[in-house]
Amino acid sequence: MGTVETTMAPVRNLVDQVAEAQLRLPEIQRAYVWTRTQVRDLLDSLYRGYPVGTVLIWETDEELRSRTVEAPVSTRSSSSSNGGRFLLDGQQRLTSLAKVFVTREVDIRFNIETEEFQVANAAVCSDPRFVPVSDVFQKGAVSVALERDLLSRPDRELILSRLNKLERIADYPVPVHVLKGFDYEEVTDIFVRVNSKGTRLREAELAIARLAFRLPGMVTDELGAFRDRLAIANFDIELRFLVRALTAVATGQSGFRQLAFVPEETLREAWRKTRRALEYFLNLLRQNLGIESADWLPSLNAIVVPVAYLARHDDPREADTVGLLRWFVLASTWQRYAGAAETAMDQDLRALESPEPFRVLEEHLVQAVGRTTVSADDLDDAGSTSSFFLPMFLACRHRGAVDWWTGVRLSSTNLGTDHLLELHHIFPKALVKHRYPKRDVNELANLAFLSRRANAEISAKEPIEYLSQIAEERLTTQFVPLDRELWKVDRFQDFLAARRALLARGINEFLSSLR
Known part of the structure; x- marks a missing residue:
């Protein structure tokens, strides 16, 4: 019969086990999915001494498929293991900490004045108040303070105490439950029960875990x-x-x-x-x-x-x-x-x-939904993230649309950076963003598919200036109204209405061709 031993282990010890592959993942475990924001919040909780959950480890002599904690679910990283220690719960947290403590893959910064954690970006990195958390763990609080000349500040004692507190995150004790004497079937059942509480694992991931147990190697x-x-x-x-x-x-x-x-x-x-x-x-x-x-x-x-x-x-x-x-x-x-x-x-x-x-x-x-045909009203305020984006692209392809500059057919896999497909604002943002609502500026009716080079060359030119230089057949394949009066900035709304109607008709024609 299996037993459960409960101990307390410092964060650093657990992270080292992850980094040195002493803790591995059984096939039933999902891949790493945490965002940098979640990593930031974990560090903030540790800094403040908040509970961060337990870690569940399985010790076994069984031979089973496993992978290192930071490796994805794939054949490139999986292998058969003759027993060892396997992480059942805590993967996301320990992997996150390893990415900060050891590999520096995740850059989180600590504000020495406000004690806030932030995901690194250009503004944060240029702000001397923000210290890389990875530096504190790898070099120590004093070394970081010396490197950044923080000990010359009037509030140096307060700053150093905060950096020391940050460094002590590595000593934070985490409850660890170790399963011993359980077979793979029992452990799979435990894994499903633990992870079916709350929303930590979706039903699909639990199904993957069960599949990995029933058919070893299939996942x-x-x-x-x-x-x-x-x-x-x-x-x-x-x-x-x-x-x-x-x-x-x-x-x-x-x-x-x-x-x-x-x-x-x-x-x-x-x-x-x-x-x-x-x-x-x-x-x-x-x-x-x-x-x-x-x-x-x-x-x-x-x-x-x-x-x-x-x-x-x-x-x-x-x-x-x-x-x-x-x-x-x-x-x-x-x-x-x-x-x-x-x-x-x-x-x-x-x-x-x-x-x-x-x-x-x-x-x-x-x-x-009441119908399958698309109307112009459906496209009103529909942007590039709407479900009408795909049929718009397909309708343009169906018409034989090509890049307005190069004549190359629209494709997301064109070779060369000049020919990469981009979304172009027919009325450039700079011309209309201060005169019309943002939703209209970014509407599908104001977007066309162009190569990167063409998009750059058009820049912020008014449509009346550049559309006249493009062959009409190239414009019509992307459903651009040919009435030049509509190409003027003060006719922007009329242009959108006209193009919505053309796009709706083109989408319906494309759908009719699929019969």
Whole structure:
């Protein structure tokens, strides 16, 4: 029977164990996800002596897949370990501290006058009141005070006491629970129970933990390695999305809990189909629509149903790829899965049983939003972060849009810095930002896709000055009104209204082509 030993360990001791790989991560653990702001807040809590939680460690002789604490979930970092000490809870905190104490990857500054912690930026770094926290831990409070000539200040005793207090963070005692005599199954259950409290781990990450236990190596050798290959191809897709897609293929539902009831062999076969279907669909997006990276996708959730659909077809010739792409664009445009995602996704996954799945899927969408056609009003105040950004780009591509200066077709993967794709304000910000609302200045109707060089050369010129130098066919492929009166600054609002109408018509024409 397993036992639990509780001790107190100084922060420095735990960080050293992380840095020296004496503490490793079992495959059930997620990757490092903390932001620099969270690291800052952790240091602030330690400085003030606030509780920062416990650390849970598992000691075992079992051979299992593991990785170093700072390594990502991938085959490049995973290995089999013949026992040792494994970190079950506390990874985010200890990794964060290691990035400050040891590697200096995270630069947090301490204000010696206000005792505030700040994430480093240009302003903070140029302010002599802010001291790099990493320097204090690596060199010591006195050395930092001498280097920065802080001991010549009238308040030197107060400043030095604060730096000493900062350095003593390394001695802060943390409660450590050590599990001994537990097997991997018991530890997985403990891990899930510990991390299912509150919001520290999402349901997807708990599903990943259970998957890692049931099928050792699958998370690292299969899902993690596949994710790495996709990232190299500019589709940086999170592990939890792959698990969502796998769940949909294996169970016909989107809820992660269903994955626990799927037999192992069925699960492996479902992953084979998921991987094949996702590769096929991403190639369709790249080659047929011109979507060349995940950056263009408003939501990865819109990919789940297409992957589940393609997984049903061993022969790609049996799949309705045109209907599939139309559905994907519609689902992305109208944010089909923005609200109750699992409810809508389960409804759509059931639609795949129909002889005419895409007709049923569109019916679901019409029931939810009332229509599938885009109006000019939909584009009013819609900016580059709106769901209409993608169909706008696709409509321009459909028209054969090219860069206004070079004539090179629009692509996010053009070679050379001059040809990189950028968003250009047709009415430059400098001309209109003081006369019109910010939402209008940054509206899609005032944006065009141009190369970096073209964008730089236009700079802050008035449209009436530079648009007249561009061939009309290049303007019309990006739905720019040709009425030159609208190119004047005092007609900005009229220009937006005219271009909204042209964009809406172009988007609908593009969608009609996908039939």
